[in-house]
Amino acid sequence: MTEPSDASAPMRLPVTETANAFVAFLFAASAPVAIILSAGVRGGLSEADLASWIFAAFAVNGVLTIGMSAFYRQPLAFFWTIPGTVLVGTALQSLSFEEVIGAYLLTGLLLLVLGLTGWVRVAMARLPMPIVMGMVAGVFVRFGLDWIRAFETDFVLVAAMTATFFGLTALPGVRDRFPPMIGVLLVGLVILVSQDGGTAAGSGGPVFAAPHLYRPAFSLAAALELVVPLAITVIAAQNAQGIVILRQAGHAPPVSAITTACGGTSLITGLLGSVSTCLTGPSNAILVSSGKVARHWIAAVLLGGLAIVFGIFAPAVTNLLLATPAAFLSTLAGLALLRTLQAAFQTAFGPGFPLGALIAFLVTLAGVPVFNIGAPFWGLVFGVLASLVMEREAFGRR
DSSP: OOOGGGTTGGGSOOHHHHHHHHHHHHHHTSHHHHHHHHHHHHTTOOHHHHHHHHHIIIIIHHHHHHHHHHHHTSOOOEEEOHHHHHHHHHHTTTSOHHHHHHHHHHHHHHHHHHHHHTHHHHHHHHSOHHHHHHHHHHHHHHHHHHHHHHHHHOHHHHHHHHHHHHHHHTOHHHHHHSOHHHHHHHHHHHHHHHHTOSOOOOOSSOSSOOOOOOOOOOOHHHIIIIIHHHHHIIIIIIIHHHHHHHHHTTOOOOHHHHHHHHHHHHHHHHHTTOOOEEEOHHHHHHHTSSSOGGGHHHHHHHHHHHHHHHHHTHHHHHHHHHTSOHHHHHHHHHHHTHHHHHHHHHHHTSSSOHHHHHHHHHHHHHTOOBTTBOHHHHHHHHHHHHHHHHOHHHHHTO
C-alpha cells in the first residue's frame, strides 16, 4: 500500500489530488444533493429540516473523512447512503420525521455492533470478488452512460471536455505533469462561462447553515421499516462498493473500523436529521482514479475539507451547484470513473465467477428495489446464488 521511495510525497504540491478531490466533491454536491431535496420535499420536510440534513451529511462526514484518511493514510471518503435516502423519502409518507430519526439512531447502534464484533469483516472476506465487482460495474455503468447521453444535451461542451481528456491521456509526458481531469475542468468551465449558463448564482435565502438537534421518537413501525434495510444499504450496497474499489486501487481498507465509524457517526448525523453515514463508492473511485497510491489519502483529506465548507454554506451553495448544467457534471463524473469502470469489468468477467458476476451486474443495473432494499444488495444476493447453483466448483478453488 505504501511506497517507501515516496516518503516525501506529501511535500509536493497536490495538483492531481486537488483535481480528483474537486471532481469527487462536484459529484457528491450535485445529483446526490438533488436526491436529498427530492426525498425531503416529498416527505413534507421544511427548508430548515433539509438544511440541517445537508449540513450533517457534508460537514460531519467531512470531519470523519479527514480523520479516517489521515489516520490510515489511505482514501476513506464518507458521505451518506443514497439508496437509504430514497428509502427514507418513501417512509416519510407514513412516519413522522422524529420516528425516522429514531430509526437512524437504532441503525447506528446496529452498525456499531457489527463493526465492533468483526462480523462484517468475515462476511466481506467470503464474498467472491468478481461478483462484487459485477455489482460495482452495474452501479458505475450509469455514469458512463450519462456521459455518452450528455452529448445529445450539449454536444459542444461534452465533446470539448472529452477531447481534452483523451488528448491529455494519450500523451504520457504531458499526463504525468498535467493531470487530464484538470484540463477537463478548465475547458468545461471556460465553455460554461462563454455560454453564460453554467454558474448562475442563486438569489436570496440564508447563507450559513443552522443545524437543528432533533428529539427522536422510537416506534416499532419505523424500526421494522427502516433499521435493517438502512443497515443493509450501508454495508452491502455502499460500503462494499467503496471497499472493493479501494482494494482494486492497491489499498487495504479496515473493514471493521469503517463499519464502526459509520455506526458512530450515524448517531451524530441522525440527531441532526441526516440519513446514515457510509463509505462512498463513486467519490472514492474518483479519488483513486489517478496519481500515486501513497498520495490518494491527500485527495480524501481535501475532499473532506470541501465537504465541511459546503456543509457550512449549504443554503447558499446548494442552489448554485444544482443550477450547473447536468451535462457538465455527467461528463466530469463519467470521465473520472472511466478507468474504474474498466477495471470493474475486467475483474468481474474474468475466470472464476462469470455467470454470478453477470447476474450481479444485470440486477444492479436494472435498479429495481425489493422490500425497499436497493438493487446493489440484491445484485450481490442473486449473483452469489447463481454461482452457488451454476459455478460451485469456483468456490472450491478459492
